[in-house]
Amino acid sequence: MSALRKRLTATPTPQGHAKGQLLDSCPLEQQDPWNQTLATIATGDRAAFADLFRHFAPRLRAFGAATPMVDSPSAFGDELAQDVMISVWQKASMFDPGKASATTWIFSIARNRRIDLLRKRNRRPEVLMADDMFPDMPDDSADPFTLTQEERLGSHLQDMLDTLPAEQAEVLNHVYVEGKTHSEVAEELGLPLGTVKSRIRLALQKMKVDIEAGWQP
Amino acid sequence: MIRHHPDIAWLTDYAAGTLPEAHAVAVQAHLHFCRDCRAQVRRLEKLGSQLLEQSVDGGNTEALLEQTLACLDKVPAAPQQATAPAKTGWDFKVPTGLSRLLPDAPEQLSWKALGRSLKISRLVAGSDKHEVALHHIRAGGKVARHDHGGNELTVVLKGSFSDQLGQYEAGDFIIRDKGEAHSPNAAEHEDCLCLTVVDAPVRFTHPLLRIFNPMLKIHPA
Numbered sequence: 001m002s003a004l005r006k007r008l009t010a011t012p013t014p015q016g017h018a019k020g021q022l023l024d025s026c027p028l029e030q031q032d033p034w035n036q037t038l039a040t041i042a043t044g045d046r047a048a049f050a051d052l053f054r055h056f057a058p059r060l061r062a063f064g065a066a067t068p069m070v071d072s073p074s075a076f077g078d079e080l081a082q083d084v085m086i087s088v089w090q091k092a093s094m095f096d097p098g099k100a101s102a103t104t105w106i107f108s109i110a111r112n113r114r115i116d117l118l119r120k121r122n123r124r125p126e127v128l129m130a131d132d133m134f135p136d137m138p139d140d141s142a143d144p145f146t147l148t149q150e151e152r153l154g155s156h157l158q159d160m161l162d163t164l165p166a167e168q169a170e171v172l173n174h175v176y177v178e179g180k181t182h183s184e185v186a187e188e189l190g191l192p193l194g195t196v197k198s199r200i201r202l203a204l205q206k207m208k209v210d211i212e213a214g215w216q217p
Numbered sequence: 218m219i220r221h222h223p224d225i226a227w228l229t230d231y232a233a234g235t236l237p238e239a240h241a242v243a244v245q246a247h248l249h250f251c252r253d254c255r256a257q258v259r260r261l262e263k264l265g266s267q268l269l270e271q272s273v274d275g276g277n278t279e280a281l282l283e284q285t286l287a288c289l290d291k292v293p294a295a296p297q298q299a300t301a302p303a304k305t306g307w308d309f310k311v312p313t314g315l316s317r318l319l320p321d322a323p324e325q326l327s328w329k330a331l332g333r334s335l336k337i338s339r340l341v342a343g344s345d346k347h348e349v350a351l352h353h354i355r356a357g358g359k360v361a362r363h364d365h366g367g368n369e370l371t372v373v374l375k376g377s378f379s380d381q382l383g384q385y386e387a388g389d390f391i392i393r394d395k396g397e398a399h400s401p402n403a404a405e406h407e408d409c410l411c412l413t414v415v416d417a418p419v420r421f422t423h424p425l426l427r428i429f430n431p432m433l434k435i436h437p438a
């Protein structure tokens with residue numbers, strides 16, 4: 001909670017807003033109702049855990065079952081959902097709503113556990129675990145510019161997702177939910193890699209996820 | 218100042234968790250240095266959470282819930298620390314992803330000298346498709362002009378180097394496609410250390426090019 005408290009402490013920024021006001025103006029963290037549920041789970045509350053489970057397990061199961069190249073998608077979906085929910089139970093006290101919303105935090109656990117479970121299934125050597133490749137990033141939220149960018153993205157993402165052309169939503173789904181690289185998506189759809197890349201880039205720009213226009217790839 | 222970043226496709230594949238381990242480690246090494254790309258990754262993860270929110274199956278999960286609740290009694294309250302301990306014997310702050318692959322200090326690695334300026338140490342990364350290595354160029358040293366049989370990804374960890382295409386400093390993320398020959402040159406005042414990831418397998422067969430094979434030969438490990 002310390003990071004959140006730090007952000008709520010009103011400090012004038014170059015824009016003339018207090019950080020506390022910025023947070024209030026478009027508070028994704030406060031709009032994610034699961035933040036509070038996670039805090040309750042951290043106290044060992046099983047009823048809160050069951051609430052969270054009933055919402056996320058069907059999503060995590062679909063996420064797992066969408067994984068290509070597993071022999072039994074629905075069994076893998078169950079396995080992943082259960083594994084992620086147990087991790088959530090274990091790690092709930094480490095959840096910091098100042099860094100990410102509950103849903104984003106749970107997404108990152110699902111991504112990481114899928115990688116590790118697949119590696120185990122394929123009997124590949126366990127040298128690098130997902131937590132090594134996706135360590136906690138430093139808290140950059142004290143920087144007013146970063147914070148403003150985050151707020152701008154805000155909670156409109158869901159609405160913007162709904163307005164994407166089908167072909168753009170489709171490729172995003174292939175990458176995030178099915179866990180395929182740009183190249184694998186291109187192969188599957190029979191499209192040139194450049195087309196897949198530009199569809200994703202267009203979608204990200206439209207949703208203001210990709211806002212770093214100044215630099216060269 | 219960092220001038221060379223992974224493009225949005227790289228960052229998206231990273232945030233979605235689809236990159237091979239060796240590439241994810243290289244992107245993480247860049248993120249270690251680059252606040253802009255960290256912010257980009259946070260937004261991409263937020264997008265991932267919304268896509269997860271939308272993907273839902275209609276099936277019943279009550280049985281799975283009962284099963285899971287029964288498991289909660291058996292699991293430890295908090296999982297053990299999963300990331301590798303910080304490596305303090307190096308003269309730069311080792312990015313977290315890379316620290317799993319490094320010993321406590323550079324002397325504990327076996328280095329292979331390739332000429333007077335360059336030494337290479339291969340890292341065991343558990344990948345059968347990529348070779349991961351550290352390249353160390355002595356201050357002021359020049360590396361002979363060479364080609365890459367496969368794509369080569371470089372992240373500068375310490376110091377700086379330049380080649381025909383530009384100048385690179387700590388944090389820079391550089392992709393050299395197959396066939397782009399270059400001869401890197403470390404800055405005069407400081408040794409340069411880079412993380413490299415090369416696609417496997419690669420082998421030159423032309424007699425005149427064989428002399429480069431020790432440098433280019435791929436040893437996935």
Ligand SMILES: [Zn+2]
Pocket residue numbers: 219221222223247251252253254255
């Ligand atoms: Zn960057």
